[in-house]
Amino acid sequence: MNFDSKVLKIVNDAEEKLKDFFAELENVAFLNQKKVLEAFQNNSVALRHFSATTGYGYDDIGRDTLCKIFADIFHTEAAIVSPLIASGTHALTLALFGVLRPNDKMLAISGAPYDTLMSVIQGENIGSLKDFGVTYEQIALKNNDFDFDAINKSIETEKPKLIFIGRSRGYEWRDALSVEKIGKAIKYIKDIDKNITIMVDNCYGEFMDIIEPSDVNADIMVGSLIKNPGGGIAPTGGYIAGKENVISQIAYRLTSPSIGMEIGSYTGGYQQFYQGIFLAPHTTMNATKGSALFGQVFSDLGYQVCPNPTAKCNDTVRSIKFNTKDELISFIQMIQKASPIDSNVLPLPWDMPGYDNQVIMAAGTFVAGSSIELSADSPIKEPYIAYVQGGLTYEHVKIAVIMCVSELLKNKNL
Ligand SMILES: *Cc1c(COP(=O)(O)O)cnc(C)c1O
Secondary structure, three states, X not given: OOXXXXXXXXXXXXXXXXXXXXXXXXXXXXXXXXXXHHHHHHOOOOHHHHOOOOOOXXXXXXXXXXXXXXXXXXXXXXXXXXXOOOOXXXXXXXXXXXXXXXXXXXXXXXXXXXXXXXXXXXXXXXXXXXXXXXXXXXXXXXXXXXXXXXHHHHHHHOOXXXXXEEOOOOOOOOOOOOHHHHHHHHHHHHHHOOOOEEEEEOOOOOOOOOOOHHHHOOOEEEEEOOOHHHOOOOOOOEEEEEOHHHHHHHHHHHOOOOOHHHOOOOOOOOHHHHHHHHHHHHHHHHHHHHHHHHHHHHHHOOOEEEOOOOOOOOOOOXXXXXXXXXXXXXXHHHHHHOOOOOOOOOOOOEOOOXXXXXXXXEOOOOOOOOOOOOEEEEEOOOOEEEEEEOOOOHHHHHHHHHHHHHHHHHHOOO
């Protein structure tokens, strides 16, 4: 790696502009680290909590304590944290099926939920919510905020059992929703009817702020452990945190209505989950600093980025709009080339199940598919937007930025 001095100057100048912003991120990480440390100490975490278990896993103190720690950190009555949850989509699916019953209505109020949830909700003959007689309505955001009139009308027409809010952006050109905005929507809904269960897809959102959706009265909050709260260390798993009565319903879906959280062993042991949540505030800060650097550098080079470089971020994702398909593909390929794992692999646009367009992805990660590690993906369609996120260390992201810019300038013959 030989870095061109012209490129280094571009990146170092951008970094200089981010100084104050980085100081704010450090303060968020500091306060969140304190929250996490207190949860460890209040639950007297000891080496015995890391032990592997087998079979039914009755009285698995490592599992039970991990759940308590997440509940403490997120200020919820209860939490399910489990390596038996295979992904974020699985965690979200468990939560939906745990709460909704035939003839109930589900209402999504931040536009379409994440892509992989659409067939969970509306698929035909695959055991979707629709197959079980759950009806579904969706309200788009209006000017990047909730459409309160439409929400009110939908509730008055037919009361939903569950309202769904997605904090992150998905493949949309908008910033993620702030916890403050989510809190206003929750208050609005609870004032109409406090019995409606409100669920937030918190993927990519954990530790971006000093409060979480659970602090503003969300009944259920769901996320993936191969994103922020796994700290880059957890090898798999998901979490669901929230009110005791809903969490127990969801636990009955995780295992069985007769068993709930009484069983569930993990032969790999729990150390990586504990260490992961302990590191999560710092890892998330590194990824966010890296995301801001991508934003600042590409904005300085004249590209449109979202959110703006020094705007408060509500998830770790940065969207960058490229001029051509070739620029976009070369950007994603450079992210792969800058990775510690599989750096020699060349990603290409490919047809993927569940997507209308071809997709190109870069993920040279320690934990397969982890997106708290530096990764990027993009559907191949106009406008050509790359979604880049993650980074275990800020320094690594900075190197990746330098490599991307070098390639870009080389191709432009600048
Ligand atoms: C990652 C993600 C999910 C879940 O995705 P998995 O790949 O199944 O872990 C859901 N919602 C959002 C917003 C996400 O970013």
